[in-house]
Amino acid sequence: MGHIPSSQTGAGVMSVLRTDRLCRSFGNLVVTRDLSLEVQRGERHIIIGPNGAGKTSLANQIGGQLRPSSGRIFLEDVDITGQSPDRINRLGIARTFQKNNLFPNLSILENLRLAVQARRGHTLNCVRPVAHYSAVLDRARELAAIVHIEGEGSRLVRHLSYGEQRQLEIGMALASEPKLLLLDEPTSGMSPLETQRMIELIRDLPSDLAILMIEHDMKVVFSLADRVTVLYYGEALASGTCAEVQASARVREVYLGMAG
Amino acid sequence: MDLFLVQLLNGLVYAMLLFLMAAGLSLIFGLMNVVSLAHGSFFMLGAYIGLSIYQITNNFWLALVLAPIPTAALGMVVEILFLRPLYRRGHLDQVLMTFGFTFVFFDLVRSIWGSNIRNMAVPEALAGAVQIGAGIYPVYRLFLIAIGLALALILWLCIERTRIGAMVRAGVDDSAMASGLGANVPLLFTGVFGVGVALAALGGVAAGPIMGLYPGMDSEVMIPAFIVIVVGGMGSLRGAFVGSVLIGMADTFGKTYVPSMALFLIYLVMAVVLLTRPQGFFGIKHMGSSGNIPPRNAVATAPTTRSRIIGAMVVAAMAIAPLFVNNHQLTLVSEIFIFAILAMSLDILLGFTGLPSMGHAAFFGLGAYAVIVLASLFNVDPWIGVAIGVLLAAAGSAFVGYFCVSATGITFLMLTLAFSQLAYSVVVKWRDVTGGSDGIGIPEKPAFFIWSLESRMVMYYMTFGFFILCYLGLRRMIASPLGHVLVGIRENEGRMLAIGHNVQGYKLLAFIISGTIAGFAGGLYALFNGFISPDAIHWSASGDILIMVMLGGGGTLIGPAIGAAIFLLMKNLVSSYSDHWMLIIGCVFIGCVLFFPEGLWGTFRRLKPVRAS
Numbered sequence: 010m011g012h013i014p015s016s017q018t019g020a021g022v023m024s025v026l027r028t029d030r031l032c033r034s035f036g037n038l039v040v041t042r043d044l045s046l047e048v049q050r051g052e053r054h055i056i057i058g059p060n061g062a063g064k065t066s067l068a069n070q071i072g073g074q075l076r077p078s079s080g081r082i083f084l085e086d087v088d089i090t091g092q093s094p095d096r097i098n099r100l101g102i103a104r105t106f107q108k109n110n111l112f113p114n115l116s117i118l119e120n121l122r123l124a125v126q127a128r129r130g131h132t133l134n135c136v137r138p139v140a141h142y143s144a145v146l147d148r149a150r151e152l153a154a155i156v157h158i159e160g161e162g163s164r165l166v167r168h169l170s171y172g173e174q175r176q177l178e179i180g181m182a183l184a185s186e187p188k189l190l191l192l193d194e195p196t197s198g199m200s201p202l203e204t205q206r207m208i209e210l211i212r213d214l215p216s217d218l219a220i221l222m223i224e225h226d227m228k229v230v231f232s233l234a235d236r237v238t239v240l241y242y243g244e245a246l247a248s249g250t251c252a253e254v255q256a257s258a259r260v261r262e263v264y265l266g267m268a269g
Numbered sequence: 270m271d272l273f274l275v276q277l278l279n280g281l282v283y284a285m286l287l288f289l290m291a292a293g294l295s296l297i298f299g300l301m302n303v304v305s306l307a308h309g310s311f312f313m314l315g316a317y318i319g320l321s322i323y324q325i326t327n328n329f330w331l332a333l334v335l336a337p338i339p340t341a342a343l344g345m346v347v348e349i350l351f352l353r354p355l356y357r358r359g360h361l362d363q364v365l366m367t368f369g370f371t372f373v374f375f376d377l378v379r380s381i382w383g384s385n386i387r388n389m390a391v392p393e394a395l396a397g398a399v400q401i402g403a404g405i406y407p408v409y410r411l412f413l414i415a416i417g418l419a420l421a422l423i424l425w426l427c428i429e430r431t432r433i434g435a436m437v438r439a440g441v442d443d444s445a446m447a448s449g450l451g452a453n454v455p456l457l458f459t460g461v462f463g464v465g466v467a468l469a470a471l472g473g474v475a476a477g478p479i480m481g482l483y484p485g486m487d488s489e490v491m492i493p494a495f496i497v498i499v500v501g502g503m504g505s506l507r508g509a510f511v512g513s514v515l516i517g518m519a520d521t522f523g524k525t526y527v528p529s530m531a532l533f534l535i536y537l538v539m540a541v542v543l544l545t546r547p548q549g550f551f552g553i554k555h556m557g558s559s560g561n562i563p564p565r566n567a568v569a570t571a572p573t574t575r576s577r578i579i580g581a582m583v584v585a586a587m588a589i590a591p592l593f594v595n596n597h598q599l600t601l602v603s604e605i606f607i608f609a610i611l612a613m614s615l616d617i618l619l620g621f622t623g624l625p626s627m628g629h630a631a632f633f634g635l636g637a638y639a640v641i642v643l644a645s646l647f648n649v650d651p652w653i654g655v656a657i658g659v660l661l662a663a664a665g666s667a668f669v670g671y672f673c674v675s676a677t678g679i680t681f682l683m684l685t686l687a688f689s690q691l692a693y694s695v696v697v698k699w700r701d702v703t704g705g706s707d708g709i710g711i712p713e714k715p716a717f718f719i720w721s722l723e724s725r726m727v728m729y730y731m732t733f734g735f736f737i738l739c740y741l742g743l744r745r746m747i748a749s750p751l752g753h754v755l756v757g758i759r760e761n762e763g764r765m766l767a768i769g770h771n772v773q774g775y776k777l778l779a780f781i782i783s784g785t786i787a788g789f790a791g792g793l794y795a796l797f798n799g800f801i802s803p804d805a806i807h808w809s810a811s812g813d814i815l816i817m818v819m820l821g822g823g824g825t826l827i828g829p830a831i832g833a834a835i836f837l838l839m840k841n842l843v844s845s846y847s848d849h850w851m852l853i854i855g856c857v858f859i860g861c862v863l864f865f866p867e868g869l870w871g872t873f874r875r876l877k878p879v880r881a882s
Binding site: 072073074093094095098099103104106110111112113114115119122123124126127128131132133134135136137138139140142181182184185 | 745746748749750751752753754756757760761763764765766767768769770771772775778782
């Protein structure tokens with residue numbers, strides 16, 4: 010495990026995440042084509058693109074849910090291509106899902122507790138009740154506060170509002186104490202008010218955390234992005250700051266033009 | 270005729286019989302995601318109905334053609350009345366439902382046709398043998414090969430070339446989409462179920478003259494057919510055919526050329542295929558697609574003062590019970606305690622982790638056989654035997670679990686079932702050590718410290734004590750971080766992976782814990798019963814444990830214990846005044862799956878007003 014802390018190799022020089030000529034196809038359908046992108050420490054890197062551009066397929070390859078056909082993925086120079094999702098999480102990438110993917114029949118705190126427990130161990134203990142691990146429980150409560158979920162932690166997740174469930178998604182990912190946070194459309198299906206709250210939530214996350222985020226809502230993109238990459242049929246059409254991407258004629262033509 | 274050619278033909282005969290079973294199983298699974306455990310029962314039922322038609326009309330051909338019709342009709346009635354209401358509820362319930370029907374059909378066949386072996390004569394036109402090369406070969410067997418190949422071809426043409434076949438293919442691919450495109454999916458389900466049953470029934474009649482008819486012939490063909498569809502790939506007709514030929518040949522040639530290994534050969538083929546190509550040769554649905562069983566019972570809340578008091582009262586009542594009951598009842602309750610331990614151990618897998626094992630009795634048997642075999646052959650102290658049995662069960666469950674835990678849902682069920690049948694065959698065939706199908710016993714029961722277990726009272730208190738110990742231990746585990754991880758896996762395996770839990774590892778651990786405790790229960794049973802026979806590890810014994818868990822309520826600890834009590838009480842009470850206890854318990858179980866999917870304890874707990882803690 011050749012993991013080197015970034016401070017020793019010069020912060021800012023080495024990227025947290027790097028994909029190298031990533032390709033993935035299903036039969037004749039190419040969903041990721043020669044994609045090379047980087048996310049720096051503390052950077053908010055947002056992937057946009059029309060439906061079917063291969064955004065979620067990209068997230069699934071980085072998160073380990075989908076194996077790339079070719080190309081490599083590096084997390085701080087550790088090759089994580091094709092690793093299992095749990096291993097990728099332990100190596101430092103935590104993700105959220107486009108469709109809420111929680112434990113609906115368990116409580117808010119139990120959801121977070123399971124995620125914290127994966128990070129903080131004790132999981133093989135089969136004698137001591139979970140209630141005695143106060144540090145784990147405290148961390149779960151702290152996470153609930155970080156993602157702005159208020160009220161009784163013993164509520165079942167299936168009884169939460171949709172927006173709260175989206176927030177919990179992020180809390181679960183943060184529990185893994187990741188180097189890279191991978192957010193798959195955190196605001197999808199949200200009302201404008203909920204979206205605004207989500208923007209604030211993401212903005213308040215630690216500034217040195219690298220975030221790779223897939224987003225549809227341009228308002229979110231303009232409020233958060235340090236860097237935007239436009240995907241179109243699996244290919245990176247353009248990559249740069251918001252202004253640079255907006256200025257790109259190709260992007261206007263195929264993406265912003267279509268979005269109206 | 271040279272031996273090789275004979276074996277080749279015999280292999281083909283077996284392959285064709287397997288195909289008639291596997292084709293239906295595979296199509297039904299592909300379309301509805303249901304593995305019908307009653308498929309073997311339809312095979313048996315078809316054979317017996319064929320026998321009756323043959324006896325009345327004295328015409329084999331009429332039997333062959335007519336027997337599938339009432340059998341298929343019965344199958345469609347079962348599908349419409351009992352499976353259809355459950356499509357929304359997840360597939361495990363349907364599998365359990367079909368398991369309930371194996372009891373009903375078994376009892377029916379036994380009471381209508383008796384339990385002796387019945388022979389069916391080969392029809393006169395096919396009675397002779399033909400000259401092939403230097404030797405002769407029975408015509409009837411050649412006819413079986415021909416009919417199998419012909420049906421395979423017809424089925425293939427129906428699936429590939431007809432409109433209905435296109436709908437079936439679309440349904441296998443995506444049944445929601447198929448219904449969106451205008452296919453009448455419920456009708457399609459019923460139709461395919463009926464065709465599958467008809468094929469099985471036809472296979473039953475055709476196999477009659479060479480296999481003989483007896484209650485229990487159902488599992489004889491069903492387990493290999495399961496292996497066929499696991500190997501060939503579920504949902505694929507081509508897979509069913511190729512798998513049948515492979516397994517048919519492996520079995521036949523194995524028995525001739527490597528008789529000592531023959532038993533393991535088909536399981537070996539299965540293991541190799543699963544390790545290299547988990548979805549089977551032509552699998553359309555990947556193993557993971559069926560998912561873990563849906564949650565039934567919410568996680569128990571911490572015990573309140575009131576529930577502690579009630580619990581203490583129940584324990585106290587059990588402790589003084591021996592003063593008030595007779596010896597026979599005392600023995601029955603001791604047996605209940607042992608099976609309660611066994612059912613609770615299965616529930617760790619089934620109810621808490623979401624993995625439906627249909628092979629749990631194998632570990633129970635391992636524990637029991639260890640005690641008795643070691644004591645009777647090597648004079649080992651039975652308590653040391655219990656310890657060795659527990660270790661063997663741990664090792665055995667680690668081995669089996671290694672192969673099984675990458676699968677989920679129905680595939681997991683079929684794999685565990687196949688492995689347990691492997692254990693069953695080993696026990697039956699290894700006569701020198703296990704006593705074969707006669708079973709094996711120890712002359713006298715050992716002592717528990719200074720008290721002889723020959724005393725029913727001592728047996729009662731010992732099993733009671735171990736039951737309480739196991740219950741408390743498991744309750745502790747459920748409340749621990751490990752227990753919570755297992756529930757997390759049941760609830761959402763994909764998310765457990767994404768938050769960094771090594772799901773495969775924990776599933777294996779759950780499998781080992783569960784198997785080890787089952788081994789301990791088996792050891793106790795050996796001490797209790799002093800005798801063990803292969804019946805205890807037959808796949809239907811595993812099914813019995815599953816019934817206990819589901820009757821009482823999966824996902825709870827008290828539920829399985831209650832279920833074990835109900836099951837054994839019913840078995841004892843009903844069998845004391847009626848021969849039809851299987852019919853009755855089958856019906857009770859079917860009713861339970863239909864109306865109380867959470868089990869009795871689960872339903873009770875849900876109805877009880879919840880107090881905020």
